[in-house]
Amino acid sequence: MYKRGANASTSRGIAAEGATIAIWRRSAIIAIRTMPYANVNSKTLFFTLSPSQSSTASPLTVLFVHGLGSSSSFFQPLVPSLTSQGYQCLTVDTHGSGLSPYTGHGNTTASIAADAIALLDSQGITENVVVVGHSMGGIVASLLAAEDSASKQQRFKAVVLIGPVNPNPGAAEVFGKRISIVEKDGMEPLAASIPTTATGSKSTPLVHAFIRSLLLGISPAGYISLCQAIAESAVPAYESIKVPLLVIAGAEDKSAPMDGIIHIMENYASTKKELRTLEGVGHWHVLEAFSEVQEIIGGFLKELQSLK
Structure with missing residues (x-):
């Protein structure tokens, strides 16, 4: 004590x-x-499970994986509505983001996926999971679904990608520039620019302030590690994924352009695939268009349940 x-x-x-x-x-x-933390893979990860105990009637657990410079708080606006519909929601701060301290051991998209599996296991969640990934989290979500398909475990029932990043050869240069900025001046330059340059025309000063807070809440070393994870990420085996897919895109998203999203859509092997585009929205979809995203995901989950 x-x-x-x-x-x-x-x-x-x-x-x-x-x-x-x-x-x-x-x-x-x-x-x-005290706040909930899980010790997985030699890391301490902050997470929230809502409700904390799932009833036997809970049809699905929704696992949320956030993007670069973000945290589990990005998804929090969606949680009350989804839990009220009977779904269990699991949000987590990835290693080096939000309230999950950076150990210095580095990140890869594969290691983030492994951490997510370990967290699910720690909570006894072994089936009926829908993974929702934003931006970098979209890579992780696809990796999880591809690995699940290869192992034939069938833990994941569907994938939701929000502004997913598609790994590409040009990523190294883009994220190399960000790394140089952060190494020199910390997170402040990015916190001063990204909230306005990465959002759409419908965005508001309140949204900009929220994004600024998320960026300033991540350690520079953790951010650099995640930049490297995206730049070095392998392309997920989209063609092996057969579960239902929902993709939510921002019409004004410069970070996850439509050509990359179309590539992901076309290469997924799912027979049920849906693309929803939000007008006036940039890369921070949940914050910029909370009501629309909430309605789209809620409808997708309801339809997913009807497929049984």
């Missing part, structure tokens, strides 16, 4: 034991639950 100021004459102290923190205010004691 860790204690601070536990002496009776001290007006305030903090103690932690297990997953509970107790705060003393003279005679009052308030118990506060």
Whole structure:
């Protein structure tokens, strides 16, 4: 147990034991639950499982994998609606992002996928999963689905890609420039530019502020590692993936251009494939067009259930 100021004459102290923190205010004691972390693959990952316990009637678990310079908070606006419809939602900060500390051991898209599998296993979630990936997370989502198909485990029932990045030879140059900026000046230059340059015409100052906060919340070393992960990523085996696919694109998305999205769509082996394009939206789809994204994903999941 860790204690601070536990002496009776001290007006305030903090103690932690297990997953509970107790705060003393003279005679009052308030118990506060600590935030959820999972220790997987020698990393400590922050995650949120909503609701914390799935009922036997819960039809699907939705696993969310965020993109570069983001965190699980990007998906949080979607969670209340999906849980109200009976779905379980699992969000996670990837290694080196958000509240998941960077260990210095580096990232690859394959290692992020392995961390996601380990997190699912740690929560006892072995079936009926729909993976939702944004941007870099789209690569990870496709890797997860391809590996699942190869192993014939059938853990994943469908894939949702939001502004997915398609690995390509030009990525090394693009992300090499970002790495140089961050190595020299930290995250501030990107936080000052990306919120406005990577969003669409419907975006608002509030959205820009949210994105700025996400970017400033990641460690420079963690960001650099994820840039390298994208630049060096292999192309997922799209042709091996047969589960239903939903792709959500922004009509004004410069980071995930339509030609790359069409390539992904055409190469997936799924018999059920759907592309939805959001007008006036750039690369931060959930923040820019929350209601539309929520409705599209909710409808897709409902239709998925009807296919049984």
